[in-house]
Amino acid sequence: MIKPLRHNLVILFLVGLAFFAGLKGGHWLPSGSAVAQTGAVKDVPRELYSLTLAGITRSTSADVRRMTPVDLVYVVDGDTVKVRLSGESLADSPGLAERENVRLIGFDTPETRHPTKGAESGGQEAKKGLRAMLVGQQLQLAFDRELRDRYGRLLAYIYTAEGVCINLRMVETGLAPALLRYPFNLKEEFANAEKAASAAGLGIWAR
Numbered sequence: 401m402i403k404p405l406r407h408n409l410v411i412l413f414l415v416g417l418a419f420f421a422g423l424k425g426g427h428w429l430p431s432g433s434a435v436a437q438t439g440a441v442k443d444v445p446r447e448l449y450s451l452t453l454a455g456i457t458r459s460t461s462a463d464v465r466r467m468t469p470v471d472l473v474y475v476v477d478g479d480t481v482k483v484r485l486s487g488e489s490l491a492d493s494p495g496l497a498e499r500e501n502v503r504l505i506g507f508d509t510p511e512t513r514h515p516t517k518g519a520e521s522g523g524q525e526a527k528k529g530l531r532a533m534l535v536g537q538q539l540q541l542a543f544d545r546e547l548r549d550r551y552g553r554l555l556a557y558i559y560t561a562e563g564v565c566i567n568l569r570m571v572e573t574g575l576a577p578a579l580l581r582y583p584f585n586l587k588e589e590f591a592n593a594e595k596a597a598s599a600a601g602l603g604i605w606a607r
Contacts, residue, residue, distance in 0.1 A: 443547045445494045450543045451557070451585040459557075459565040459586055467540030467559055468493050475534065476501065478509030478526025478576060480553065483539070495547065496554070503553040505544055506567045506590045507576040525603075529575040533566050534558070544584045557586075568593055574603020 444450040449466040456462050470483035481502050490498055509530075510523035538561040541554070549555055558566040570576045571590055574597040578590040598605040 444543045444545065445547070447492065447494050448496075448543050448547070449541075450545075452545050457585055457588070459568050459589060460563065462542055462557070462559065462563070462565070464540055464559055464561065464563050467542045468496070470500075470502075470539050470541055472534050472537075472539060473499065475527055475531040477511065478523060478530050478570070479504050479507060481530070481534065481558070483541070501551075501553040502541065502556050502558070503549055503551075504567045504570070505555055505557055505584050506579060506586060507571050508579040509570075509576045526570070526575050529573065530566070530570060533569060537561070539566075544586075572597060574598075574600075574605050577604065 444453065446453065448468065449463070451457075451462060454463070454466075468485065469489045470485055473482040473484050475481050481504070482499065483502055484499050485493060485496055486498065490496065509526035540559045540561070541556040542559060543554075543556055546555055560566065565586075568586070568590060571578050571593040578594040580587060580591055584590075597603065601607050
């Protein structure tokens, strides 16, 4: 009887290890997923729509219905906006405040206001371009590997109700270069978009 009991205890121990291996930052991750194996997601709650957790690697595959609806308050600069959550949107979004600054994932634009550099060349053009894409649209947020950056801003993709990824459009139209030194799920698509915009001489790539 001792050997079967010992065998059962070993099995229970291994099952327990497998369960806790699926936990990352207090959120359950399926043990067979790439995220669970790599520990890629640090702090995006499961209730918020994460392209990493959903296994999305193409912008058009994202499910707009699962995203967090927001209203645009104003555009800070070419890659940052202020948004407002309200009603069910706020209640269904753990860890989010009624108003949030959002740093758009996947690209970078010149500063419009900088404490030491001042306004950088091209910053106002990027800001105006982003505003033109956002104003009058129904907007949704999707997330990736981390919920916030070191400044406390949300890190997100902004989608329209029609499923257009605004982040990607900024790169496709040549308003901004892709920011590829950090990992994110749509990185390859953004890299290809930058190559195409550069080859076509669009926006900042005009010769």
